[in-house]
Structure formats: C-alpha cells, structure tokens
Amino acid sequence: MLELLALKNGFYAFESALHVLPVSRDDWFNEQDLQRWNDPKLWKHAYGEQSNLNELMLFAEDVIGVQFGFLADQIVRFDPETGETEEMCSTLDEWAEMVLSDYDTELGYPLAREWQKQNGPLQKGNRLVPIVPLIAKESSFEPSNFYQLEAVKGMLARADLAMQLKSVPDNQAVILKAINVPR
Template structure:
C-alpha cells in the first residue's frame, strides 16, 4: 500500500497502533532542524502524553519522527522525549520538583515541549499550544495543533525564536553550548533591551528558576507598582 509523505506508524497513549500523517508545517520544520537530539526511539511516559490532552498523539508523532531537534541556529530548541547527552528530555523538563515549582500555579497544567533562544517556553495546555513568558508566567494562545504552531513559527521565526540575536551572539562567540540560553540581565518586562549587551549565557533551567521568582512577584503586584530586578551570572 503506498504511503503519503510524512506517513509513519506509531503507538498512541492507550497502547494501540495508528497511522501517522505528520502535518506539512511540522514536516517542514523537522526538515529544517538538526539531527535528533536523542538517537534512541522516543519513549514518552504515559502520564506526560495524557497531560497533553488531545495533542498527545500529535506530540508522539513528532517525537517519533525526530526525537528532539534544534532549528534556526539553535534559537528554537525542541526537547526530546527522554534526556540524552545533548538535551534534557520532556519528562525531566516537566518534573514538578524542577524549575516549574518556582512558578507555582502559573505553570500548572502546562506541558513544556520547546523553547526560544531566551528560554521563552512553548507549552501544551487545555489541548492548545501556548507561549509561556518566563518573566511574567503569562500564557499567550498560539495554535490549536502542533502543525498550526509550526506554521506560525516558520512564518515569523525571527520574532518567535529570537533568531537574529541568536545568530549575532554565535557569530561573535561561536556555537551555543547545549543546554544554554541567552538570558537578559535586565528582564525585558523591566524594559531590558533586546540587545547582545543585555544578554548573558546561562544554563536553561537556572534561567527559568531565577525568573520564576520574578514572575511570582509580578503576578502578586497591584497595577502600576514598580519593580527592580536584575539577573547576573
């Protein structure tokens, strides 16, 4: 039987087999991305898939096709299913005792699967894809599917991944080390500049933990209140 482009066979969260047709925009993003960040077959914890709701099978399809990848000169980092030498896995990244604990209820119900160059997160919540601002904990609705999300990223990757600054930093300093992001010294929400002079190289989880504290402070402040916050290496 002929198979259409993107057709694969996989296993859904209930253990049954299904025919997988990866959407055209996800397929294009995968083609632009690096080699798999974990060469092992993707093994996603059943509870992780369930937390993705109706997008669980689509996430499994993507990870089955490529188990984590970088794109746009590492400005976009899509986590593999499980931790490898090249990247923390989705299961470990979403550990409730990890960095998400610093955000409290702000991160509740979110399954984080990718990040931009600044550590801004992409997550699944309520069966939709959202942007998660690490400085405020606010979510911005992006798409109803991963394929729709991929189209938006491809259409506006410079803004949604921070690629121009990722390119400029690496032109000056060399390839971005695995597990690192470019975190603003003065947070963007505190009028920090989108400029190399305001960015420092920081381990991704550390950057999220630090900004979790900022997000909780902002969330609890009344409108018009002033804050002072600076991140130093």
C-alpha cells in the same frame, strides 16, 4: 507531537533559536527530556501555586527560554519573566506554520544569530538570559544584554522575578531584589 519526535528525537533549529525537547536522552549533560523538563520539582515549583504550569506539557523553547506547550486543546506560550501563558493556536501543525512563517519574532532568531556571531555557539542545553529583564523599560534585545545559562538555572532565576512581580499592577514602578545566579 509523538509523530514529530518519532522522526527526530529532539533538535535545535534556526541557529539554536528553537530547541524541541527529546522524548528521552541517553546523555544527561546539561540537557533535559520531555519527562524531566516537565517534572514540577525541576523548576516549575518555583513559580508557585498560582501558575497553571503543572497543567502544561512543555515541548519546546525559544532562544530566551520562552516555553511552548500543550494546555488542554491549545498550544500556548509561557513567558518565564511574568509566569503568564498566552494561547497561540490549536494544533502542532499550526504552531509549526507560525514558527516557520515568522521565526524572527516567534523564536528570536536575529538575537540568536547575532549573539553567537559575537560570543560563539550557544552550548547545548543553554538559553540566553537577559541581564536587564525584558519587562523593564531600560531593557533591550541587543546581544550585549544577554548571557548564556543552563536552561534550568535560567528558568529558576526568572521564576524569582515573576514571583516578585506577581502582585504588582502594570506600569507601577518596582524595586526588584537581585539574586545571584551561577553562570
């Protein structure tokens, strides 16, 4: 990872569908670096003690804030709506190959492209957040179901959702408590 960041200290790619975090930032406007993004006090704490987030070293995110990180000897995907991790591969090269071979699926590139056609560029440090959570039957990946929000605020909002759902069995109906997320 450090070799990649030595070449390019953080970047956006695929029309902002991928955000690789920088090692350090000179400019703290609405954006994070690796150390700050991985600080448990920033947003990870909101997922509670049951998550393995503090063991993760997150290094990138897709357009909707799904996180990519290192966990032991694996690269994993962290779903912000459920708080669950999923193993992806073993090396950064394998991860890059997965992303490059299917960026539509891995990063949500079609959503990023279409949303920005309709709404203008995604601001630096922001990700798209669904109005109707993606885990809901009624949700969709249509651009009209998303708005842009500062990444930290988006993670905190979805942590609240994940915490409400953590003890609900799959496929069980649930009534979620709405929260106010500043836009």
